[in-house]
Structures are given as C-alpha cells and as structure tokens.
Amino acid sequence: MPDKAWSAGFIQFLKFNAVGLLNTLVDFAVFTLLHSIGVYTTPAQIISYSAGTANSFFWNKKVTFRDRGSVSADSFDRLQLVRFIVLNLIVMGISVLLIHLLTDSLGIQVLIAKVLVTFITVIINFFGSRKWVFR
Known part of the structure; x- marks a missing residue:
C-alpha cells in the first residue's frame, strides 16, 4: 500500500493535469x-493565453493546490496572485516569441506552432506553479 504523501502527490499531479x-x-x-x-496571431495568443490563465488560477487555487491551512477555502x-x-x-x-519564430522564421502553420509551443509552456508552468506560486 503506498504511503499517504505519495498518494496525495499523485492525486495533486492528476488534478493539475486535468x-x-x-x-x-x-x-x-x-x-x-x-x-x-x-485577429492577428500575437493579439490572439495574448487574449487566448490570458483566458486560459484566468481559468488556471481559479481551478488550481480551488482544486489542485488548495491551501488546507487557510482560515477559509475562499481566502485570498x-x-x-502576484507570483501567478x-x-x-x-x-x-x-509563447508569443516562440510562435512568432516558428511561423515567421520557419514557416510552420500557426496552429501546429501553437501545439508545439504549448508542450513547452505547460512544462514551464507546471514547475513554476508547483515550486513558486502554490508552494
């Protein structure tokens, strides 16, 4: 039977991915x-990334990295938030820089570039969130 710390960490990992x-x-x-x-690529990326980011903060704070030591589940x-x-x-x-480089310099189609860049940014965001924002 796995220990509680490992199980809790694995569940947190699953929640973060969801x-x-x-x-x-x-x-x-x-x-x-x-x-x-x-809409041009750069403004579209900024707006879409911001929409995903707002969603991320809400759900990661409420579900993934819920602070069990806080006075209230709704504490702010x-x-x-500043770190986030x-x-x-x-x-x-x-992401904006990489999409620009992939599309303009390498001629990769914009949605393919978006997918490639997303793989990179997910990794950066996971470690930043886990180690710095929601520590």
Missing part, C-alpha cells in the same frame, strides 16, 4: 475563434 487540459482547451478555443475571425492571497501573474506573463512572453 486543470491544465481544461486551460489548454480554453486557450485553444479562444485562439482558434480569434484567428478564424481575422495577494502574493500568490508574473509566472504567466513570463510564460506568455515565451
């Missing part, structure tokens, strides 16, 4: 919609 999938779906849906109506940690915003601004900047 929330991440939902964030990615929100991001891709908004990006695809904006791109299909003619401003420093945590800083991390996601950095990751968004990386």
Whole structure:
C-alpha cells in the first residue's frame, strides 16, 4: 500500500493535469475563434493565453493546490496572485516569441506552432506553479 504523501502527490499531479487540459482547451478555443475571425496571431495568443490563465488560477487555487491551512477555502492571497501573474506573463512572453519564430522564421502553420509551443509552456508552468506560486 503506498504511503499517504505519495498518494496525495499523485492525486495533486492528476488534478493539475486535468486543470491544465481544461486551460489548454480554453486557450485553444479562444485562439482558434480569434484567428478564424481575422485577429492577428500575437493579439490572439495574448487574449487566448490570458483566458486560459484566468481559468488556471481559479481551478488550481480551488482544486489542485488548495491551501488546507487557510482560515477559509475562499481566502485570498495577494502574493500568490502576484507570483501567478508574473509566472504567466513570463510564460506568455515565451509563447508569443516562440510562435512568432516558428511561423515567421520557419514557416510552420500557426496552429501546429501553437501545439508545439504549448508542450513547452505547460512544462514551464507546471514547475513554476508547483515550486513558486502554490508552494
């Protein structure tokens, strides 16, 4: 029988991935919609990434990294929000740069570039969230 710490960590990992999938779906849906109506790639990426990020903060705070030591489940940690915003601004900047490089310099189709960049940004965001934002 696995120990409780391992089980709790594994469950947290599963929750993070479920929330991440939902964030990615929100991001891709908004990006695809904006791109299909003619919004340029960079503004579409910024808006779609922001929509996924807002979704991420809400669900990761409430479900994945729920602070069991807080006075209330609805308590608000401003420093945590600032860390979250800083991390996601950095990751968004990386994503915009990489999409630009892949599409303009390498000629990769924009939605394929978006998928490739998402693999990179998910890894950065996971470690940043776990080790810095929701520690």
